[in-house]
Amino acid sequence: MASSTYRLADVGAWLTATAKGMVVHANGPAGKVDGRTAVIPQMRGHRIKVVQDGGTVLLVDETTGVVSRIDPSQLKVEQSRALGGVGLQVLVGSGAAYSVDPAKGTVQQIDPVRLSAVGQPAALTPPLGQAGMDAAGNLWVPEPQSGRLVPFHGGRQGRPVPVGGAGDRIALAIAAGTPVAINSSGATASIVRSEGVQKIALPPTVTQAARAGGVKVPAATDGHIVPMLGTGGSLFLLNTQVGQVSPIALRLPSHRFEPPNVLGPRVYLPDRSTGRLLVFNTDTGDWERPMQVTRPGGGIEVVVRDGFLWANDPAGALALAVELGRPGAKRIQKYDDRVPGGQRRPIPTQARPGDGGQGADQGGAGRGGDSGTPPAPPPRDGTPSEPQNVRVDPLNGGMRVTFRPSVGGRPAGYALKGDTAGLQVRPARVGAGGPYQFTVTGGSCNKTYSFTVAVQYKDANGRNAEKSSLASAPVRPCTLPGTPAGFSGAPRNKSAVLTWDGQGTGVTYLLSVDGGAPTPVTSPHTVVGLRNDQKHQFRLTAQNGAGTAPAQASTEVDLAYPRRMYKNANNNETNTLIRPAPRQEGTTSIGSIPRGEYRDLMVICQVRGGTYTETETNYSSDVWNRIEWNGGIGYLHEGLMTTPRTGSFPNLPLYECEN
Structure with a gap:
């Protein structure tokens, strides 16, 4: 192992193992640890973040701001240096490396090998948000106090990009190599492209997260989907390619979550309350069986890199490696020692986070084998359960509402409830056998709408009764406009x-x-x-x-000058002098047209100069024509030429001279 040089392409990852005061290198396909090294003694027991890009592996002590470099070929720490304070960020990519001190507001380019400063630091207004590096190696730093993203390239600060107002809660995600700023305060997403900034309106409920620090987003995603987690377990998917925001039904408001991540068609949401990864499949639109990572209440760090998702409890003995395109996960034993601490009572969890049921998933086959677990059981009184997973997708001029039908009882049909005033709903009623969707047309693009679906049935006394689902996330009845x-x-x-x-x-x-x-x-x-x-x-x-x-x-x-050919005029008394400037200065000239001669002259533009009175017609003005003369330029008063006189300046179609 000591003769190996680990690269990003080796489908491995360095994972923290703080209980042993070390970091380990895990191989994803094998699901095994194949290298380890101890951290410096000053880092033991601290919160450590691993930053790796190709052969560069850095350990960032977020408690003290000390950064260490691991030599992958020797499996040991080579250098350590204090680069900042609490919460220090270190970012590496495309051969560039930076340190960002959020509390002090300083941004410093560093040498990723020597860990020394390169050039002078830049001072921004603290506190700063989580920075990111795009596909071109540009660093982007959120500066919430000014409502801007500040770019750096080659250590030099670029022109800031406005993404909100002063003091707004701004989170940054790098989606497919492109910066995306999520403004929780203003409920907008700004996609910073080379040709300009694209603004996406987010559901108004996103603003609720601003009071709790803002929505949680991953640091980076390989594709165009950015998952956003708000307060109360509200989860949304932003497709930066088409500019569409889709809500995901998640009914776990009391749980504690870490930022969601995406690998292929699945969204992985770390649930610290249960120690699990909640898994949502965007292809099927349904929740799958959760993955146990650690004990309830334990820490979960998630990193997506090179076709793998790594879920790690820094203080625990286990980690998970999920490979793109392969079912299940590899369980990695980081070390054999037991995790310190006694047994904890598990928190009851839902089989499917989006169902609103009360069951706990302890394994076992569900619908489609391992793809999921059955929905919550029907009520014991024989009535149907409420419809589940009400989802509203925007259309161009309307919305499409889909839902999961009730379980149990004898449903007679389903009706759409909620913000339906002034809207056209088709069909007016969905039969018990489906298809389970409504199409809604009308409404204003500047307003959001939320719906519930009610199951209709006969109660025990034969009377008509209804049960309504939970309300959907608010959606606008429109999609983004096209390019003009x-x-x-x-x-x-x-x-x-x-x-x-x-x-x-x-x-x-x-x-x-x-x-x-x-x-x-x-x-x-x-x-x-x-x-x-x-x-x-x-x-x-x-x-x-x-x-x-x-x-x-x-x-x-x-706006090139529209040059035109015009003849000279009023040349019957004396030679016409070509002036070097737009004014009469005695006999000063750069040439002349003999008396009685009329030529075609190229007029470039018109300019105001000294007032001149043409003696044959007694026409007076301060407008002069700039003309081509013997390979250079000269000036003739408009009274000495046949150029148009439209009563305005310049006389169209001629333009005014700019110099």
């Missing part, structure tokens, strides 16, 4: 006229000019105050109550 089509611009003097195809009611547009801040606009829109003889870039974003479109439309408008 037909976006184009026509040049004008110091301006551009922009047009595009509208997308119907409820959709508004934001325009960014030359990389500036976006502002609301309607079509057609004229942008004024532009500089002539330059190209200008325009980006247009569509938005509605659900958020902004996943992609922007862009166009370029070139």
